[in-house]
Amino acid sequence: MFTQITILCAAFAAALTVLIKYVLPDIARTYKDVFLDELEAAKIEVALAEQDFNYAEASYMDAAIYKLKAAEERCNTLIREKRGFKNGRRMDKAI
Numbered sequence: 097m098f099t100q101i102t103i104l105c106a107a108f109a110a111a112l113t114v115l116i117k118y119v120l121p122d123i124a125r126t127y128k129d130v131f132l133d134e135l136e137a138a139k140i141e142v143a144l145a146e147q148d149f150n151y152a153e154a155s156y157m158d159a160a161i162y163k164l165k166a167a168e169e170r171c172n173t174l175i176r177e178k179r180g181f182k183n184g185r186r187m188d189k190a191i
């Protein structure tokens with residue numbers, strides 16, 4: 097009986113070690129990592145919209161302006177939300 101419990105504990109420890117070492121680092125992305133990825137994507141979107149604006153033909157200028165303004169607003173909104181503001185008001189953080 098004691099031997100079976102010892103083997104079971106050793107197997108559990110091995111499985112837990114594999115879980116901690118290989119599985120959890122992939123899952124354990126923090127909110128900060130996700131936010132930084134999203135903000136980086138928004139910055140790239142702004143850069144691409146600026147490039148589209150710079151090289152837009154006259155007939156596409158309005159669309160390029162709207163695209164640039166939308167990309168800039170998305171980036172600004174992400175920053176405001178990170179600072180704790182939404183719809184112009186400070187968000188209360190729930191405990």
